[in-house]
Amino acid sequence: xxxxxxxxxxxxxxxxxxxxxxxxxxxxxxxxxxxxxxxxxxxxxxxxxxxxxxxxxxxxxxxxxxxxxxxxxxxxxxxxxxxxxxxxxxxxxxxxxxxxxxxxxxxxxxxxxxxxxxxxxxxxxxxxxxxxxxxxxxxxxxxxxxxxxxxxxxxxxxxxxxxxxxxxxxxxxxxxxxxxxxxxxxxxxxxxxxxxxxxxxxxxxxxxxxxxxxxxxxxxxxxxxxxxxxxxxxxxxxxxxxxxxxxxxxxxxxxxxxxxxxxxxxxxxxxxxxxxxxxxxxxxxxxxxxxxxxxxxxxxxxxxxxxxxxxxxxxxxxxxxxxxxxxxxxxxxxxxxxxxxxxxxxxxxxxxxxxxxxxxxxxxxxxxxxxxxxxxxxxxxxxxxxxxxxxxxxxxxxxxxxxxxxxxxxxxxxxxxxxxxxxxxxxxxxxxxxxxxxxxxxxxxxxxxxxxxxxxxxxxxxxxxxxxxxxxxxxxxxxxxxxxxxxxxxxxx
Amino acid sequence: xxxxxxxxxxxxxxxxxxxxxxxxxxxxxxxxxxxxxxxxxxxxxxxxxxxxxxxxxxxxxxxxxxxxxxxxxxxxxxxxxxxxxxxxxxxxxxxxxxxxxxxxxxxxxxxxxxxxxxxxxxxxxxxxxxxxxxxxxxxxxxxxxxxxxxxxxxxxxxxxxxxxxxxxxxxxxxxxxxxxxxxxxxxxxxxxxxxxxxxxxxxxxxxxxxxxxxxxxxxxxxxxxxxxxxxxxxxxxxxxxxxxxxx
Numbered sequence: 118x119x120x121x122x123x124x125x126x127x128x129x130x131x132x133x134x135x136x137x138x139x140x141x142x143x144x145x146x147x148x149x150x151x152x153x154x155x156x157x158x159x160x161x162x163x164x165x166x167x168x169x170x171x172x173x174x175x176x177x178x179x180x181x182x183x184x185x186x187x188x189x190x191x192x193x194x195x196x197x198x199x200x201x202x203x204x205x206x207x208x209x210x211x212x213x214x215x216x217x218x219x220x221x222x223x224x225x226x227x228x229x230x231x232x233x234x235x236x237x238x239x240x241x242x243x244x245x246x247x248x249x250x251x252x253x254x255x256x257x258x259x260x261x262x263x264x265x266x267x268x269x270x271x272x273x274x275x276x277x278x279x280x281x282x283x284x285x286x287x288x289x290x291x292x293x294x295x296x297x298x299x300x301x302x303x304x305x306x307x308x309x310x311x312x313x314x315x316x317x318x319x320x321x322x323x324x325x326x327x328x329x330x331x332x333x334x335x336x337x338x339x340x341x342x343x344x345x346x347x348x349x350x351x352x353x354x355x356x357x358x359x360x361x362x363x364x365x366x367x368x369x370x371x372x373x374x375x376x377x378x379x380x381x382x383x384x385x386x387x388x389x390x391x392x393x394x395x396x397x398x399x400x401x402x403x404x405x406x407x408x409x410x411x412x413x414x415x416x417x418x419x420x421x422x423x424x425x426x427x428x429x430x431x432x433x434x435x436x437x438x439x440x441x442x443x444x445x446x447x448x449x450x451x452x453x454x455x456x457x458x459x460x461x462x463x464x465x466x467x468x469x470x471x472x473x474x475x476x477x478x479x480x481x482x483x484x485x486x487x488x489x490x491x492x493x494x495x496x497x498x499x500x501x502x503x504x505x506x507x508x509x510x511x512x513x514x515x516x517x518x519x520x521x522x523x524x525x526x527x528x529x530x531x532x533x534x535x536x537x538x539x540x541x542x543x544x545x546x547x548x549x550x551x552x553x554x555x556x557x558x559x560x561x562x563x564x565x566x567x568x569x570x571x572x573x574x575x576x577x578x579x580x581x582x583x584x585x586x587x588x589x590x591x592x593x594x595x596x597x598x599x600x601x602x603x604x605x606x607x608x609x610x
Numbered sequence: 611x612x613x614x615x616x617x618x619x620x621x622x623x624x625x626x627x628x629x630x631x632x633x634x635x636x637x638x639x640x641x642x643x644x645x646x647x648x649x650x651x652x653x654x655x656x657x658x659x660x661x662x663x664x665x666x667x668x669x670x671x672x673x674x675x676x677x678x679x680x681x682x683x684x685x686x687x688x689x690x691x692x693x694x695x696x697x698x699x700x701x702x703x704x705x706x707x708x709x710x711x712x713x714x715x716x717x718x719x720x721x722x723x724x725x726x727x728x729x730x731x732x733x734x735x736x737x738x739x740x741x742x743x744x745x746x747x748x749x750x751x752x753x754x755x756x757x758x759x760x761x762x763x764x765x766x767x768x769x770x771x772x773x774x775x776x777x778x779x780x781x782x783x784x785x786x787x788x789x790x791x792x793x794x795x796x797x798x799x800x801x802x803x804x805x806x807x808x809x810x811x812x813x814x815x816x817x818x819x820x821x822x823x824x825x826x827x828x829x830x831x832x833x834x835x836x837x838x839x840x841x842x843x844x845x846x847x848x849x850x851x852x853x854x855x856x857x
Contacts, residue, residue: 557661562698564682565658565691566712566768567719572683576711580702580751 155204158182161315164209168284168319171291181304181314190308191442194471195500195532198413198440206378208316208349278331278362279324283351286322293324297355301384301421301448309380309415309442313349317382320350325360325391334590336365352383356391358424363394365593377402379438380415389424389451394432396589397445398597401437406607408467408496411439418445419475422454422483430457431474432588434597436604439468444502446475449483456485459585461597463578463604464497464529473503473534478514478544487518490582492601493529494608500532509540520550523581525574525608575602611636611808612657612677612776617668618833619656626652628833629668634776634808641811641819641844644830645852650812651695653830654780658692659685672776686712687719689775691768693782697761700752705764706734708752709771716772737770741797758785766797777802778810783818795821816848 153160161182165175190201273280279290287294304314325331356362379401385393395418404411414437420429431445447456458474476485485505493499499522507514522531533550555577563573579586579598586594612634619627626649634640644650656663657670659682670677672688680688700708714724725733738748741763753761762782769777779798783791799822802809811822819827819841827843828835831852837843 556698558696558698559700561660561682562694563700563708563712565660565686565694566708566772567683567686567716568712569681569683569715572711572715576703576708577700580700583702 154207156206156208156316160208164316164318167209168287170284170287173291173295174287177299177304178315181311182316184305185308185311185315188305188308188311194442194502195498195534196440196442196469196471198469201378201413203312209318272332276329276332277326278329279322280335281322283317283320283322283353286353290322290324293355294322294353297353297384297386298351299384301386302382302417302419307417310382310417313351313380313382313417317349317351320381321352321354323352323354323362323364325354325356325362327357328359329357330360331362334363334365336367348377348379348381350381352381354383354385354393354395356385356387356393356427358388359390360388361392361394363590364396365590366395366397367399367593367596378413378415381417383416383418383445385418385420385429387420387422387424387427387429387451387454390426391424392428392430393420394430395420395445396593397431397433397435398589398593398600399433399435399437399441400600400604402439403437403464403468403604404439404466406466406495408439411468412437413440414438414443415440416443418443420445420447420456422447422449422451422456422480424454425452425480426454427451428455428457430455430459430588432457432459432585433461433472434582434585434589434593434600435460435462435470435472436600438470441468441470441472443472444474446477447485448477449480449485451480451483453482453484454480455483458485458487458489458503459588460489460501461492461582461585461601462490462499462501463492463601464494464499465604465606465608466495466497468495468497470498471500471502473501475504476506476516478505478507478511478516481511482513483511484515485517487516487520488584489518489520490585491520491522491531491533492525492578492581492605493522493531494525494605496528498530498532500534502534502536504536504538505546506536506538507541507544507546511541512543514541514544514546516544516546518546518548520548521581522550522552523578524552524554525605571602571606574605574608578602578605611673612810613671614657615669617656617670618666619652620664620666621652621662625666626663626833627656630830630834632828632835634810636775636808637805638825639803639809639811639822640826640828641813641824642828642830642835643813643816643844643847643852646814648830649833650830651780654692654695654778654810654812657685657778658682658690683715684719686772686774687716691772691774691777693762693765693769693777693779695780695782695784697753697756697765699754701754703752704750705748705752705767706731709734709748709768713772733771734767737767740770740800741767742793743767759787759790762786762794763790763797766794766801770797770801773801775806776808776810778812780812781814782811783813783815791818792821794818798822816844819844 161178165178302310305311323335354364387393401412422429429447435441445458449456456476462470462472464470474487487503489501491499491501501520505516520533524531531552535548537546539546559577560573563576578601586597589597614630614632617627617630642650665678677685710730717724734748735745738745743763762785782794786794795818824841827839827841829837
């Protein structure tokens with residue numbers, strides 16, 4: 118309840134309050150070290166060299182690059198994306214004053230100032246100063262392409278948790294990385310994932326050892342800062358047997374006229390009895406009211422519920438980006454494994470989102486839940502696309518899918534494209550879908566009680582999305598609620 | 611407090627209010643009665659600023675301010691409350707959240723400090739308790755799954771929390787059983803019968819007026835006030851019907 122939130126987590130409220138209008142629309146003037154513009158084998162070599170990578174990593178990248186050149190972008194989504202000139206972008210940007218990892222004192226004050234402006238609780242004391250009940254969050258902050266600070270590392274290490282930038286992990290834990298990198302999302306999975314394999318610049322690596330419950334929420338904030346810089350993060354999270362981790366990912370990017378490309382890959386693996394909760398709040402620049410500019414977000418997120426009783430839960434609140442192409446999925450190999458997908462996607466003005474999930478049931482008794490809430494306003498188009506597949510040998514599978522769409526105004530579009538492929542007769546699959554508009558009665562009722570039109574829409578939309586929002590950790594839930602309102606500004610009136 | 615002068619209003623092309631004049635002073639309770647289709651609910655909507663109603667003539671002032679210039683939420687903040695004939699459901703939004711946001715939006719508009727969660731809950735508990743409403747109901751989504759009577763009682767709890775200067779109550783008595791009618795009547799008296807407040811009761815029936823004694827009763831027929839009087843007029847209407855008196 119709201120009164121509990123503001124008592125328990127004033128810090129989160131304060132951070133959320135700072136998120137107003139698109140206040141993240143500035144770019145800082147930190148000196149940046151660029152890779153030469155364009156994409157060739159040399160770009161790939163440059164990135165690998167910059168990061169002092171071992172030979173096997175460079176070879177892996179080059180193999181991906183060679184494949185990528187032969188591939189074509191997917192065209193099946195309900196998206197209208199102009200051709201992207203991959204030679205016009207920079208693939209690597211690194212803040213020049215590269216801080217040493219370890220202590221916040223060494224981080225460029227300008228970067229810290231930016232994080233503060235974003236409301237990221239990067240400073241340990243800020244988080245610790247949270248009123249009783251506020252959970253602590255360890256932050257691995259990605260500024261453009263380099264991970265600049267990792268907090269709480271020492272405490273995490275005491276419990277055996279490895280929380281690193283992926284670049285560090287490649288050097289420090291090559292065997293673990295080799296074992297899983299590209300195993301959940303194969304190198305040739307799709308155009309954007311393959312591109313990511315070739316040019317990924319940094320990202321996060323997490324390993325939770327057997328039987329360990331990660332003592333705090335882990336968090337990464339991504340931010341695209343430099344002009345014409347694609348951002349290609351790579352995240353790999355391994356939850357060993359009987360472990361648990363909750364991971365938060367937040368994204369903001371400043372205002373830019375040019376479209377910026379973002380093609381991330383996130384791989385999660387949960388072994389026997391392990392659980393991963395992965396939450397995303399994405400408010401990248403959506404472009405202006407005329408549809409100019411904005412981020413192109415082509416992301417491949419997939420989890421492997423490999424062990425028995427393993428569980429992966431995706432929660433996403435997507436309010437930003439001009440184009441979103443994203444299907445966080447679960448491959449449910451383990452017996453009695455569980456996959457969950459909770460999503461709120463908001464589109465306004467000329468935004469386009471084609472998002473959903475895939476639940477691949479290979480394990481006996483595996484279960485999945487899909488709750489998708491799409492909100493479309495302005496001239497935007499919002500598509501839910503989801504696949505539920507049950508393999509022939511998977512006995513006793515259950516799936517429940519609920520897809521709700523809410524329309525604002527008369528120019529926006531909501532589309533639902535569910536694919537259901539069942540090859541085992543014992544499966545129980547349920548699919549519910551609704552489409553509604555905010556009614557004039559609801560609007561007037563809220564206005565007659567004192568809320569202005571924008572506040573009324575925010576309230577009604579938050580109510581519509583509540584089932585998903587309540588899946589978020591509290592720190593994020595408050596910010597997400599505010600973001601829904603902010604992203605729908607100008608959609609009524 | 612409220613001064614309506616020669617008010618004309620259309621819905622679409624259809625004139626509904628046709629020269630309505632009415633003054634309400636602080637400390638007074640007025641009842642408006644009339645047959646179906648006379649324009650009673652329209653009057654409530656027009657006064658609270660519902661979109662879709664076109665004012666073609668006349669003026670309305672509320673404490674000296676031109677009411678018709680204000681947006682619906684501004685009218686609420688200025689102290690006007692509309693009790694809905696058919697309270698609206700808002701799925702996923704708890705009563706507590708709804709009312710706290712509404713109340714704080716009003717306070718912000720009036721440059722008052724917002725109530726904290728704890729302060730608000732104290733007020734909400736008092737008001738719910740006074741109307742015999744369980745706090746659990748206040749935690750449920752606004753009007754979702756409420757019976758007709760519960761919805762009306764919820765309107766009164768909202769009125770108690772918001773504490774308006776002028777309440778326009780549109781058929782608040784409809785759908786209530788005898789016990790609920792008494793509870794709601796007691797609520798109106800407790801919250802609104804004060805020297806600095808006023809009430810406009812819109813009703814079909816005399817029975818609510820057994821509990822909430824009006825100072826004035828008006829007959830609204832064909833978009834105009836056709837007759838005004840004291841409480842005895844309501845009894846007369848109950849006995850003779852509108853047809854005898856209205857036109």
